[in-house]
Every structure is written in structure tokens, then in C-alpha cells.
Amino acid sequence: MNQIPLTHILFVSTALFFIGMxxxxxxxxxxxxxxxxxxxxxxxxxxxxxxxxYLYADKLDGVFFTLFIITIAAxxxxxxxxxxxxxxxxLNSIDVEQTDEMKF
Amino acid sequence: xxxxxxAGLQQELAVVLIVIVLLFIKxxxxxxxxxxxxxxxxxxxxxxxxxxxxxxxxxxxxxxxGFHTNELIILEKNIFNLGTLLISLQAYxxxxxxxxxxxxxxxxxxxxxxxxxxxxxxxxxMFYLGxxxxxxxxxxxxxxxxxxxxxxxxxxxxIMSSAFSSALLLFGISLLYGxxxxxxxxxxxxxxxxxxxxxxxxxxxxxxxxxxVFAFVLLLSxxxxxxxxVPFHLWTADVYEGSPVPxxxxxxxxxxxxxxxxxxxxxxxxxRPLARDWYNMLVLLAVLTMLTGNLFALRQDKxxxxxxxxxxxxVGFILVGMTGSPTTANASVIYFILVYLFSNLxxxxxxxxxxxxxxxxxxxxxxxxxxxxxxxxxxxxxxxxSLAGIPPTAGFFGKFFLLMSGAGRGNYVFxxxxxxxxxxxxxxxxxVIKAIFMDANDHPIGRLKISLLPAIALMVCVAGVLxxxxxxxxxxxxxSLSANF
Numbered sequence: 001m002n003q004i005p006l007t008h009i010l011f012v013s014t015a016l017f018f019i020g021m022x023x024x025x026x027x028x029x030x031x032x033x034x035x036x037x038x039x040x041x042x043x044x045x046x047x048x049x050x051x052x053x054y055l056y057a058d059k060l061d062g063v064f065f066t067l068f069i070i071t072i073a074a075x076x077x078x079x080x081x082x083x084x085x086x087x088x089x090x091l092n093s094i095d096v097e098q099t100d101e102m103k104f
Numbered sequence: 105x106x107x108x109x110x111a112g113l114q115q116e117l118a119v120v121l122i123v124i125v126l127l128f129i130k131x132x133x134x135x136x137x138x139x140x141x142x143x144x145x146x147x148x149x150x151x152x153x154x155x156x157x158x159x160x161x162x163x164x165x166x167x168x169x170g171f172h173t174n175e176l177i178i179l180e181k182n183i184f185n186l187g188t189l190l191i192s193l194q195a196y197x198x199x200x201x202x203x204x205x206x207x208x209x210x211x212x213x214x215x216x217x218x219x220x221x222x223x224x225x226x227x228x229x230m231f232y233l234g235x236x237x238x239x240x241x242x243x244x245x246x247x248x249x250x251x252x253x254x255x256x257x258x259x260x261x262x263i264m265s266s267a268f269s270s271a272l273l274l275f276g277i278s279l280l281y282g283x284x285x286x287x288x289x290x291x292x293x294x295x296x297x298x299x300x301x302x303x304x305x306x307x308x309x310x311x312x313x314x315x316x317v318f319a320f321v322l323l324l325s326x327x328x329x330x331x332x333x334v335p336f337h338l339w340t341a342d343v344y345e346g347s348p349v350p351x352x353x354x355x356x357x358x359x360x361x362x363x364x365x366x367x368x369x370x371x372x373x374x375x376r377p378l379a380r381d382w383y384n385m386l387v388l389l390a391v392l393t394m395l396t397g398n399l400f401a402l403r404q405d406k407x408x409x410x411x412x413x414x415x416x417x418x419v420g421f422i423l424v425g426m427t428g429s430p431t432t433a434n435a436s437v438i439y440f441i442l443v444y445l446f447s448n449l450x451x452x453x454x455x456x457x458x459x460x461x462x463x464x465x466x467x468x469x470x471x472x473x474x475x476x477x478x479x480x481x482x483x484x485x486x487x488x489x490s491l492a493g494i495p496p497t498a499g500f501f502g503k504f505f506l507l508m509s510g511a512g513r514g515n516y517v518f519x520x521x522x523x524x525x526x527x528x529x530x531x532x533x534x535x536v537i538k539a540i541f542m543d544a545n546d547h548p549i550g551r552l553k554i555s556l557l558p559a560i561a562l563m564v565c566v567a568g569v570l571x572x573x574x575x576x577x578x579x580x581x582x583x584s585l586s587a588n589f
Contacts, residue, residue, distance in 0.1 A: 017275060024268060033264060040271035047278035056285040062278075065229055065287065069274065072236045076270075079240050080263045083247055087256040099257040102342045102409075 009050040016043035030084050030094040034077060041073045112164030112173055115181045116224075118152045119217045123210050130206050138205050142196055145209050146557060149192055153185040169288055170230045171221070176585045180365050180438065181220055187358050187445045188216055193561035194453040195350035197460035208248060211241040212354065219362040223369075228277050228287045231366060232270075235330075238359060239266045246347035246355070258346025265329065265339040273326025279319035283312060292374045317381050323370070324385065330363040333423065334393040337416050341400070344412035349459050352408060353452035356415045361441040364422060368437055372430045386427050387518050394420030394525040401532045406466050407455055410532060411448070414491060417529055418444060421506050424522045428509030435586040436505035439579050443490065443502035446568030450487030453562045454480050461552050467536055472545035477552055481540045483562045490569045492533040493526055498573030505579065 016039055023036030045066045052062030084094050091098060110117065125148070129136060161175040192209075199205040218237025225231035243266065247259035277287075284292055325336060332340040344352045375382060397417030404410040425436040457480065459465050474481040490499030503526065511519045554562075572578050 020271070030260065030264070034267070037264075037267045037271055040268075041274065044271070044274040044278045047275070048281065051278070051282040051285075055282065061229075061287050062281060065232075065277075065281070068229060068233060072233070072240075076236070076240055076263070076267055079244055080260075080267065083243060083256065083259045083263055086247060086250070087260050090253040090256050096260075099260060101254055101257055102345050 006050060006054045009046065009054075013043040013046040013050070016040070016046065028096050030087075030096060031081075033096070034080055034084075038073060038077070041069055045069055109166060111160075111162055112166050112171070114159055115156050115178070115185070116217055116220045118155055119213050119220065122148050122152065123213045123217070126206055126210050126213075130210075136206075138200060138202070141205055142199055142557075146189070146192055146196075149185070149189045153182070153189050156182045156185050165226065167226075167230070169226045169290070171224050172226045173224050176434075176438075177224055179582070179585060180223055180362075183438075183442055183445065184216065184219060184358050184362060187361075187449065188212070188354075190445075190449050190453070190561045190564060191350050191353050191358070193557040194353070194449070194456045196555055196557040197457060198348060198350060202248075204248070204250075208245070211245050215241045215245070215354075215359070219359065223362055223365050225289070225366065227289055228280070231289075231370075232274065232277065235273075235363075235366075236270065238362070239270070239330075242266075242351075242355065242359060245351045246343060248351060249348045252346075254346040255348065256346075258343045261339050261346075262343045269326050269329030269336070272322050272329070276319045276322030276324075276326060279315060279322065283315050283319060289370065289374050317378065320375055320378055320382065321385075324382070327363065327367045327370075328389065331360050331367065331419055332416055333389050333419060334396045334416070335389075337393070337396070340416055341409055341412045344415075345406060345409045349408070349452060349456040352412075353449055353456070356411070356452070357441075357445050357448050360415070360419070361445065364437060364441060368426060368434055371426065372434070376430075383427060383513070386423055387515065390420050390423035390427070391518065391521050392420075393417070393423060394522060398525055398528040398532075401529070404532070405468065407470065407536065408465055410467065410536070411451060411455070414529065414532070415448065417525065418491070420525070421503060421522060424510040424519070425506030426509075427515075427518075428512045431583070431586050432505075432509040432512060435579070435583040436502075436509040438586070439582050440502040440506050442578070442582075443498040443569070443572055446565050446572065447487045447490035447497070447499050450483050450562065450565035450569060451491065453558060453565060454484045454487075457552065457554055457558050457562075458549060462549055464549060467539055468545075469549060470536065471539045471543040472548035473540045476548050476550060479554070479559075479562075480552070483566055484540060485537050486566055486569055488533045488537055492530050496570070496573070498569050498571070501573040501579070 020036045020039030020043065023039065024033050027033050027036060048062035048066045048069075052060065056062065087099070088094050122145070126145070129141070156178070159178060161178060163174045165172045192212075199208060202208065215238045218234045218241075220234070222231055222234030222238065225234055243259055243263035246262050247256050249255035280292065281287060286292055329336040344356065347355065371382065394417050397413050397420060401410055401413035401417065404413060422437055422440060425440060426433050428436070455465065458470075486497060490497035493499045493503040507519055507522055510522065
């Protein structure tokens with residue numbers, strides 16, 4: 001049976017990690033920044049599932065970790081979006097460049 | 105099993121129980137008086153602290169090694185119970201006028217429960233769950249000055265940077281899992297030595313070691329974000345300035361302290377085989393953190409922002425202590441966090457009282473405070489002296505033990521850098537004290553009537569600052585518990 005080698009999958013997840021990082025650092029819209037963080041979390045999920053399936057298939061540690069990451073990412077997104085809505089009411093914008101009331 | 109579960113989880117269950125009581129009050133009626141609620145919560149927190157202190161020292165391992173507790177961890181949790189009670193007492197004036205006081209306590213206490221689980225974590229999954237359980241409500245808490253724009257800015261900055269830092273941490277954990285095949289902190293430590301890595305088959309043994317170091321660096325940056333070590337400190341000042349004062353106090357003392365306890369456990373159990381790799385990293389980070397924190401604190405005009413940068417500098421000193429040998433490092437860090445809790449909460453308590461009654465937070469506003477409010481002025485002065493490390497206060501002993509622990513490795517250039525940084529920090533602490541005691545002001549803050557609960561909290565802080573240093577058995581007790589660490 002032809003199996004995709006582990007390194008290919010790791011390449012995808014690492015690429016996803018750095019795409020997410022790039023998006024977080026360059027985007028100025030808070031929602032897009034949140035999406036970039038979710039990309040990084042998804043790359044972590046791919047890592048966990050791939051390691052579990054290819055290297056340590058005897059126990060399910062990695063898969064369980066993935067389940068928890070998905071749940072917590074949802075909770076985090078909910079709170080983050082609530083905070084953004086509140087910011088929008090005060091500021092009429094969700095552009096990070098405008099959250100500059102406090103500066104040193 | 106049932107009894108064992110309750111005995112081991114006693115402190116967590118107590119905190120969760122208070123949350124449930126508050127939830128039922130909220131559900132049951134919408135016509136409660138805020139003052140009554142505040143009184144009730146403070147009494148409950150007091151009982152919680154007393155129950156924690158009287159708890160029989162047990163050594164428990166639950167959930168297949170996912171949760172463990174022992175005498176040292178119980179002590180750490182008691183320190184945080186005390187800190188939460190003090191913050192809750194100081195928040196009285198601010199919460200009295202806030203219409204969501206119940207929700208404030210629910211979020212605050214679930215944060216505390218999360219931190220407890222994080223300290224007790226036996227594997228990385230439990231650790232991550234506890235960390236997130238504390239971070240997400242904290243972001244909501246920093247938005248609690250609902251009318252202020254600054255507060256929502258602070259919350260946005262906090263949740264974005266903490267989400268990013270957890271993502272880094274998780275990527276590190278996933279690589280660690282790939283390299284070793286386990287999430288259990290104890291097993292990870294053992295597997296580092298003989299590298300029974302299936303990854304080694306793919307990467308070769310140097311490659312596997314490099315992967316471990318890379319995973320460690322990612323984990324380290326995740327931790328560094330949470331405790332605001334220098335390259336990752338940029339969120340700290342803004343979040344501290346924008347959040348309500350009690351939340352700032354909580355962030356700077358409790359949540360930071362808990363992450364430190366988890367960090368030191370991870371460093372000295374899981375990553376002990378990599379000690380040669382992380383010692384130099386810690387030294388570099390410590391020097392950078394102290395210097396940056398101190399230099400930026402010099403030019404601040406707002407007291408909260410000054411305290412934020414001073415807390416960054418203090419983190420640098422704690423890192424100095426962490427580079428020592430395991431027992432002294434652990435004992436000195438726990439002791440310093442106890443001292444830091446009293447001194448920082450004393451300073452923040454004064455800021456909380458003044459800010460809740462007058463809304464003033466600038467250093468210039470504090471000029472001439474001594475003429476009108478001698479009690480607040482003395483509390484502030486004693487706390488700041490302790491933060492600066494002036495001898496009769498406990499801060500001196502805390503810093504002394506930290507530097508002693510760091511000096512154990514014989515890296516004296518590093519220790520002299522730390523000592524020089526203490527001199528720099530004196531400048532900005534004394535500037536506040538000069539403003540309070542010596543500068544004249546045409547419109548000083550009027551005579552404030554301090555409510556009973558904040559007054560109690562401030563007196564406890566002053567007593568703590570003066571006594572923890574002079575009573576020698578405090579450090580000896582912590583040291584004896586750390587001996588088998």
C-alpha cells in the first residue's frame with residue numbers, strides 16, 4: 001500500500017504554521033488576525049494526528065490532545081469576538097492600527 | 105476512590121463550589137444588593153483560605169498521573185488563595201458601583217481554579233487546559249471597565265497575544281510529542297536521556313536532539329509570553345494600564361506567579377537533561393528583561409504603567425534565581441513570589457483606592473498625598489521600598505535569596521549585572537516616594553475615607569511586607585519543602 005510519508009505531512013503543517021504567523025504579523029484586521037491564529041492551531045492539530053498515526057499508533061494521546069485543542073480554540077474565538085464587538089462599539093473600527101490610545 | 109478524589113482535589117473543589125453558589129444566586133434572583141454579595145464573597149474566600157491552610161498535607165496522584173499534589177503545591181495554592189482574597193478586598197470600592205460584580209467573581213474564581221489545575225498538572229494536556237482556563241476568563245476580566253475605551257483595547261491586546269503565545273506553546277508541545285511519544289511530564293524527563301525516539305530513526309540522534317531543543321525554545325517562548333520576559337513583553341504595559349486596577353493586580357501577581365511555578369517544575373523535572381542548553385538562554389533573557397523593564401520604567405508618568413514595567417524588571421530578577429541549583433532556585437522563587445505578592449498588592453491597593461474614588465492615576469496627581477492621606481502614603485512607601493529591595497522590608501530578603509541562588513553557579517558577571525539593575529530601579533521607586541512625601545501640590549487628592557475591607561487588605565499587606573522578611577522560619581519552611589523537589 002502506498003502511504004504518504006510522514007515528512008510530507010510535516011511539511012504541510014509547518015507551512016501552515018508559518019502562513020499563520022505571517023498573517024498574524026501583517027494583517028491589520030482583528031478578525032483576520034484571529035483566523036491566522038486558528039491556522040497555527042490547525043497546523044498543531046495536523047502535527048498531533050500525524051505523529052500519533054505514524055509513530056505512536058499504540059496509544060491515542062495525540063488524537064485526544066487534538067480534540068481538546070479544537071474545543072478550546074472555539075471558546076477562545078467566542079471570547080475574542082465578544083471583545084472585538086465591544087471594541088467596535090467604542091471605536092467604530094476593528095483595525096489594530098487604531099487601538100493606539102495607550103503608547104509609550 | 106471517591107474520598108481520595110475529594111481529598112486531593114479539595115482546594116480546586118472549594119473554589120469551584122464558590123462559583124456554583126454565585127451562579128445560583130445569579131439565577132435565583134435579580135434583586136440582590138451588591139454590597140451584600142461583596143460581603144458574602146469575601147467571607148467565602150476567607151473560609152476558602154482557612155480551609156486550605158488547615159488542609160492535611162497529602163501526596164495524591166489522580167487521573168492516571170494527570171493531576172498530582174503534595175505539600176509544596178498545597179502551599180503554593182494557599183499563597184494564591186491569600187492573594188485572591190486580598191485583591192477581592194481591595195476591589196470593594198470599585199465593585200460597589202459596578203453592576204456586574206457577580207460575574208466579576210465568577211470569572212475571577214474560574215481563573216483561579218484553572219491556575220490550580222495548571223500548577224498541579226502531571227501531563228502537558230492538563231497543563232494546557234489549566235492555562236487556557238485561566239487565560240480566557242482573564243481576557244474577559246480586563247474588559248470589565250465597560251465604558252472605557254482603554255479597557256477594551258487592553259482586552260483585545262491581551263487575548264490576541266495570549267492566543268498567539270498558546271499557539272507557539274502548542275506547536276512546541278506537538279514537536280515534543282513527536283520526538284518522545286509521551287505527554288506525561290515525568291516520563292518525558294526520563295526519555296530525554298536515552299532517547300528511545302522513533303524520530304531518531306528518521307533524523308539521527310543529533311537531529312533528534314536538535315528537534316528537542318527546538319521544541320523547548322517554542323515552549324520557552326510560550327512561557328515567556330505569559331510571564332512577560334523581554335522579547336515577549338510588549339503587551340504587558342498596555343494591558344496593565346488599560347485593565348481595571350484589581351485585574352491588573354491579579355495579572356501581575358497571581359497569574360504570573362502561577363505560571364512561574366509551572367515553569368520551574370517543567371524546567372527542573374522535564375528539561376533537566378537539557379540544562380546545558382537552557383542555562384545560557386535564561387541568563388540572556390534575565391539580563392535583557394531587567395534592563396528593559398528598568399529603563400522603560402524610568403520614563404513613565406502613570407503609576408500603573410510604572411508598576412507594569414517594574415513588574416517586568418522583577419520577572420528578570422526571578423529568572424536570576426531560577427538559574428541556580430534546583431532546591432535553592434525553587435525555594436527562593438516561591439519565597440520571592442510570596443514577598444512580591446504582599447509588596448505589589450500593597451502598591452496596587454493604594455492605586456485601587458485612589459483610582460476608584462478620584463479616577464486619578466498619574467504620578468503628578470500623587471504629589472502632596474502625604475499631607476492629606478498619611479496612611480495610604482505610608483502603605484505605598486513601604487511597598488515600594490520592598491519592591492526596590494531596601495533592607496528592613498521583606499523585598500530585600502527576597503532579592504537576596506534570588507541572587508544567592510543565581511550566584512551558586514559561579515557566574516559573577518551576571519550577578520553583578522543584576523545588582524546594578526537594583527540600583528537603577530531605586531531611581532523610579534524613589535521618584536514616586538518623593539512625589540508623595542516632598543513635592544508641593546496646589547490641588548492634592550482630598551482626604552479619602554477608606555472603607556473597612558480595603559483598609560484590612562492594606563494592613564495585611566504591610567504586615568506581610570514587614571514580617572515575612574524578619575521571621576526566619578518562613579524561608580526555612582519553604583526550603584525544607586523544596587528539599588525533595
